[in-house]
Amino acid sequence: MKTITVNASRSYPIYVGTELLANIGDYIPQVKSSYTIAIVSDSNVWPIYGNTVCASLKDRGYDFVHYVLPAGEESKNSEQYIRILNFLAENSITRGDLLIALGGGVVGDITGFAAATYLRGVPYIQVPTSLLAMVDSSVGGKTAIDLPAGKNLVGAFNQPAMVLCDISALNSLPEDIFTDGCAEVIKYGILYDAQLFSHLQTFGLQFDREYVITRCIELKRDVVMEDEFDTGARQMLNLGHTVGHSIEKCSNYSLSHGKAVAIGIAVIAKASASNGFCVSTIYDDIIGVLNRFTLPCSTSLSADLLAENALSDKKRFGGTINLVLPRKIGKCALHPIPVGELKSFFEAGL
Ligand code: GLY
Numbered sequence: 171m172k173t174i175t176v177n178a179s180r181s182y183p184i185y186v187g188t189e190l191l192a193n194i195g196d197y198i199p200q201v202k203s204s205y206t207i208a209i210v211s212d213s214n215v216w217p218i219y220g221n222t223v224c225a226s227l228k229d230r231g232y233d234f235v236h237y238v239l240p241a242g243e244e245s246k247n248s249e250q251y252i253r254i255l256n257f258l259a260e261n262s263i264t265r266g267d268l269l270i271a272l273g274g275g276v277v278g279d280i281t282g283f284a285a286a287t288y289l290r291g292v293p294y295i296q297v298p299t300s301l302l303a304m305v306d307s308s309v310g311g312k313t314a315i316d317l318p319a320g321k322n323l324v325g326a327f328n329q330p331a332m333v334l335c336d337i338s339a340l341n342s343l344p345e346d347i348f349t350d351g352c353a354e355v356i357k358y359g360i361l362y363d364a365q366l367f368s369h370l371q372t373f374g375l376q377f378d379r380e381y382v383i384t385r386c387i388e389l390k391r392d393v394v395m396e397d398e399f400d401t402g403a404r405q406m407l408n409l410g411h412t413v414g415h416s417i418e419k420c421s422n423y424s425l426s427h428g429k430a431v432a433i434g435i436a437v438i439a440k441a442s443a444s445n446g447f448c449v450s451t452i453y454d455d456i457i458g459v460l461n462r463f464t465l466p467c468s469t470s471l472s473a474d475l476l477a478e479n480a481l482s483d484k485k486r487f488g489g490t491i492n493l494v495l496p497r498k499i500g501k502c503a504l505h506p507i508p509v510g511e512l513k514s515f516f517e518a519g520l
Contacts, residue, residue, distance in 0.1 A: 172384045176309065176391050178398045180329040184309060184391070186384050190336035192222050194270075194297065195230030201268060201293060201331045207234040208263050210254060210281040211272040214241040215299050218342050223272060223297075235261045239277065243423045246276045246316045248324075254284045258292075265289050268331075274300035274347075275307040275427070279322070282313030286328035296330045299339040301351025302428060305358070305386035306407075308333050310394040320479075321415050327399055335387070337379050349375065350428030352463045357409050357435065358386045360456060364500035367459065374462040405504055409494040410435030413516065416479035420471055432465035437476075441519030442495040447505070452496055473517040480512060 171187030185197070198207070207227060211220065216238045227234050237257045239245040263269075269292055271281035278296050285294035296308035314325025340348060352375070359367030366385050370377055390407070397403040414434030418425055436457060443453040460467050469476075480491065490506040493515070497503055507515055 172380070174384070174387050174391055176329070176394060178311065178329050178394055179327075180311075180331070182330060182332050184333040184335060184387055186304075186335045186337065186380065186387065188336060188338040190334045191219055191226075191297070191339060193226055194223050194334060195226040195228075195232060197332065197334060198227070198230065198232065198268070198295075201295065202266070205232075205267040206261070206263060207232050207268050207270055208258055208261060209234060209236040209270045209272055210239065210277055210284070211236065212239045212241040212245070212274070212277050215273040215277070219272060219299065219339070223270075235263075239280070241276075243276055243316070243418075243427070246280050246314075248315060248317070251280055251284060251315050254280065255288050258284065258288050263288070263292065265292055267292060269294035270297055271295070271308075271330075272297045272299065274298065274303045278303050278307050279312070279314050279325070282311070282328050282330065283315055283325055286313055286326035291328075293331045294328075296333045298333070298335055300343060301340060301348055301383070302354050303351075304335045304337070304340075304383055305351065306354045306390065308335070309387055309390045310404075311398070312400075320419060329398075335383065337383055340379065347426075349464055350426045353410070353428040353432040353435070353460075353465055355382060355386055356456075356459055356463065356465075357407075357431065358389050359459075360435065360439075360496055360499060361406055361409055361494075361502050362389050362500060364498075367455075367499050371455070371459055371462065375464075405492055406494050406502055408492075409496070409502055410438055412480050412491065412493060413437045413476055413519070416476045417469055417471060419479050420475055429466050432460050432463075433467060433469050436460060436467035437469070437516065437519035438493060439496050439519070441515055442497075444518035445515065447495045447503070448497050452498055455499060456496065469520070473513045473520055476516045477513040480516075481509060 298308035311329035314322035317323040414431035417430040
């Protein structure tokens with residue numbers, strides 16, 4: 171098992187290994203010794219891991235209650251958020267108790283936000299079960315819900331007390347959802363690590379899970395420790411996300427986050443090459459890896475529509491929007507674009 175420590179406004183360990191779900195009760199005492207545990211999960215994950223998690227908590231003598239969301243991005247909304255708060259209140263959860271987010275990015279984000287706001291803050295543990303949640307959303311304390319106007323528009327920075335990343339949970343993940351998370355993994359290679367990128371080029375979907383997941387988490391840990399509150403270096407993690415969020419929104423969230431981000435990375439890499447920020451072979455390498463992972467690389471949406479929807483993105487600062495542009499594999503740069511130039515920039519990437 172690997173342990174990665176995040177030293178941010180709260181310090182916490184991230185454990186990466188196997189058998190963590192089955193032994194979850196053994197890890198809880200590191201956070202606090204006795205209390206009621208409120209588990210939030212979803213309708214895909216709970217039937218698979220609910221019994222395993224409950225058995226381990228029971229063995230350790232914990233009292234627990236659980237709330238199950240309908241699976242899917244549509245659940246990351248204000249209605250479900252209020253339902254979770256009511257569930258916590260109805261079960262008399264106090265600040266001395268603990269929340270567990272058991273699931274993918276949606277469960278982690280909404281539970282973390284409920285934990286940030288219920289009673290002005292209750293500790294929580296992230297137990298990610300999807301690749302995307304393991305390498306990205308469970309680490310770094312970004313929590314949120316969506317609004318009709320866009321994704322993650324209401325939220326809080328709220329670091330978890332611990333992250334338990336059981337990579338054997340990936341074995342139960344549908345191939346499509348696993349592939350989806352690979353877009354975020356490829357993102358880390360393009361951003362920071364040419365060696366990681368080359369491993370992904372060589373092995374495709376058969377990559378070494380422990381090495382790749384641990385490496386992505388270490389890279390994210392470093393960014394979070396440098397810029398916990400997303401005012402500088404952390405914005406780099408948005409590579410492909412401005413276009414990606416726009417595509418997700420235009421598809422009414424029928425296109426998954428990972429696939430939208432993959433297209434976003436492809437569009438921004440092409441725009442970067444067309445505008446002279448990188449050589450065209452970088453774009454070719456990026457497309458090669460996205461193809462190897464069977465991820466999509468293009469969209470039929472117009473630059474107009476992409477730009478219009480990107481304007482409600484929270485990465486907009488007044489009259490400019492910060493785009494993350496690949497310069498070479500393992501190195502990207504933040505580039506502020508005036509809002510009025512966004513459409514022509516995107517056009518160059520289509
Ligand atoms: N998912 C991007 C971040 O945590 O900053």
